[in-house]
Amino acid sequence: MPQGSQGDAKRGYEPGKFLILLVASAVSSLIMLDSNIVAVSLPAIARSLGATFTDIEWVVSAYVLTFSALLLAAGSFADRHGRKRATLIGLAIFTVASALCGFATSSLMLNLARALQGVGASLLLTASMAVINKTFSGADRARAYGFWGACLGIAITSGPIAGGVITDFFGWRWAFLLNLPVGIVFLVATAKVFKESRDHEAKRLDLGGIATFSTSLFLLIWGLIDGNSLGWTSFAIAWRLLASVVLFVAFVAIEVRQERPMIDFTLFKQPTFLGTAFAMLGYAGAAQVMIFYLPLALQNSYGFTPAKAGLAMLPFALPMFFTPRLGASLSARYSSRALLTLGLATTFVGDLSLFLFSRIDASYGVFALGMVALGAGAGLLNSETSKAMQGAVPPQRSGMASGLTSTTRFTGLLLAVAGLGAALSSSATRHFLTAASALGLDPKSAAEAAPRIASGDLVGAFTNLPDSIRVHLLSAASTSFAAGFGLACLVAAIVAAVTGMLTFVLFQRPARASAPDAPTAGHLVQPME
Structure with a gap:
């Protein structure tokens, strides 16, 4: 400190x-x-x-x-x-x-x-x-x-x-x-x-609000992360996104009661x-x-x-x-x-x-x-x-x-x-x-390597390839x-x-003032920034 x-x-x-x-x-x-x-x-x-x-x-x-x-x-x-x-x-x-x-x-x-x-x-x-x-x-x-x-x-x-x-x-x-x-x-x-x-x-x-909100969020993120690999129009993605919407509507219905x-959803008014x-x-x-x-x-x-x-x-x-x-x-x-x-x-x-x-x-x-x-x-x-x-x-x-x-x-x-x-x-x-493809790598090997490119495993993606092509593929x-x-x-x-x-x-009006006991603008730093 x-x-x-x-x-x-x-x-x-x-x-x-x-x-x-x-x-x-x-x-x-x-x-x-x-x-x-x-x-x-x-x-x-x-x-x-x-x-x-x-x-x-x-x-x-x-x-x-x-x-x-x-x-x-x-x-x-x-x-x-x-x-x-x-x-x-x-x-x-x-x-x-x-x-x-x-x-x-x-x-x-x-x-x-x-x-x-x-x-x-x-x-x-x-x-x-x-x-x-x-x-x-x-x-x-x-x-x-x-x-x-x-x-x-x-x-x-x-x-x-x-x-x-x-x-x-x-x-x-x-x-x-x-x-x-x-x-x-x-x-x-x-x-x-x-x-x-x-x-x-x-x-x-x-408990009802906890279950519906967390499950809705999980299904939404699950669908977004797997969308590229499974296809955005696939049934697996569609049901996750639809179920997420249904559960969020259920969450709102539970909370307003x-x-x-x-x-407090009235705050959003x-x-x-x-x-x-x-x-x-x-x-x-x-x-x-x-x-x-x-x-x-x-x-x-x-x-x-x-x-x-x-x-x-x-x-x-x-x-x-x-x-x-x-x-x-x-x-x-x-x-x-x-x-x-x-x-x-x-x-x-x-x-x-x-x-x-x-x-x-x-x-x-x-x-x-x-x-x-x-x-x-x-x-x-x-x-x-x-x-x-x-x-x-x-x-x-x-x-x-x-x-x-x-x-x-x-x-x-x-x-x-x-x-x-x-x-x-x-x-x-x-x-x-x-x-x-332009470097001559066969489609199957390229498709297998591609998911590891984005993750940062550039070396591991080409382990079994000859040195002559590996340097160009790394680039x-x-x-x-x-x-x-x-x-x-x-x-x-x-x-x-x-x-x-x-x-x-x-924002329809200035909002300079903090609540009396709220932290001031220059002082509050949130985690995971």
Whole structure:
């Protein structure tokens, strides 16, 4: 932790409160640090387990799926059964799941363990944020979120570097196994420091809502990820997408009849809240998702090692850390409508730049300029969207507030991982099959190699081929991945443009002020950015 922030916190808080803040911040940072470490490790995982791009998508999606699907339920669980208990349970699940990930012998085992890890992470995030909301109020709460955001900001910048170093020198399994000692330390600290708190008005868990929402989300993502391989018009994809829609309609029907629903759908009747939701979806689908795809591009297109790719992520990560502080000063002069539109416009510029740079085979120095713009846009969006949405929910339902804020974002992230992945995979495969045919590779061998191109296993895809053709195929594979990544960036730019216009139109009044006890714009940094 930064010594200045720690010293200021100690001087300003009541005895014991700083320890609570410190543990809550560390627990939240663990979630985001782990996700950033894993992002850099994906090509190494693909090579080690012989995974296809679909398998690699599930390494990310299995975690985000359970995480996002259960955030609202986790918030309700924390409100009803206690925030300290929820944190301890979440830590136990996350630690055990990390061990299973580290010892996985197949992509299926890894993905199932990642899904379990997401369950634990959903409890950790909502409970730790609710503990902060309960422990602090007024100006102290804003300052507490300032420290919390600084801790997560450090994890943002250090995560890719740590992931690259761990993968290069110890192997990708240690990206998960290191969570074991850390998890045990956090369990002890939480048990000693946290005080139990509940929402005494909380009702029982909405099991019907949990089941319909999570199953709907799973079927939608399952259909999007398998669409390229099975065919978008196939029966297998059609029934998944149709069932997803039916279950979501059922979820809405269940929630509108609840006295205290997981999602208060009346909030979406407020234009400003709806504009915030679109901005949040734009942030997730156009900027945050690149946390997972940029490391793949740096390793597959530029040939960087994991450690070098981690360092090469800094032009994206550093602006995400510093821009919220710029947003804090801008929020005193400009409305949330202006800042969110500016954030999405900057994100659009970043994504479009990466698309163009991928097409012209630009050097890394030029490519990094697009990463800077993308990171700056993400930083602005993160702070403003969180402030607006947190302030729209009654403070006594702090668990639901943090769950609602994050569920909107991570549902968008999940859809973006699957949607951009489909664009990347289809384009990379198409370009590679054309290039492989021109090089004389038989169609069967080319078709077998293509799924491993997008996943980053470029060497493994051509193991059994003669050296004379392997060098040319490796070059074709790298170029094909760059084409696929470029298309994904173009789709992301379109998402930023559309959500930016919707945000600008729907915000009907300035929304500068935070709710009295809500974190301020420059202080709030969300996990997994």
